[in-house]
Amino acid sequence: MPRLTTGVASRHATAIAQPRPLALAKAAEAEPARALPTPVEPLLKWAGGKSKLMPELMARLPSTRQWTGGYFEPFIGGAAVFLNLLPKRAVLSDVNAELVHLYTIVRDQPEALIADLHRHTYERQYYYGVRALDPTTLDPIERASRMVFLNRTCFNGLW
16 A cells, blocks of 8 residues: 655555555655644545544544654545644555655645646546546656646546
8 A cells, every 4th residue: 555654754655556665755864744833625525535524523533742653544535634633743545556646746846736737727628638648657746736637627536
């Protein structure tokens, strides 16, 4: 299962969906991850997303200040829980390698992703053309941008 690490957790992550290890985590020697001041809305629409349940979930979860370890998310999806908890250290994983790739780009190159998202147009033929592309043939930023574009322009996050 591909996974993404934040903070000082790990330098490498393995991908069950791929035959060889997939190094996703940036080396973070002694520097903890930057903490965001307030919870962030999920970037993606995701089937089974927890955004609407967040007030109820947050009322039942302990404060991250009480945690001694880190946050481990086996099914990151839209990342609503992670983005509301904002832990200092986290391991985010999912069997969907495109999803993990996207969050890696969001962590490491957010400005480049935002710039690339501006090139997309909201037209039917363009959408189907982007959907038909093989993501493994795209450069990393285009690949992540494709994921966001398809997710935000399709029906209910499914394409």
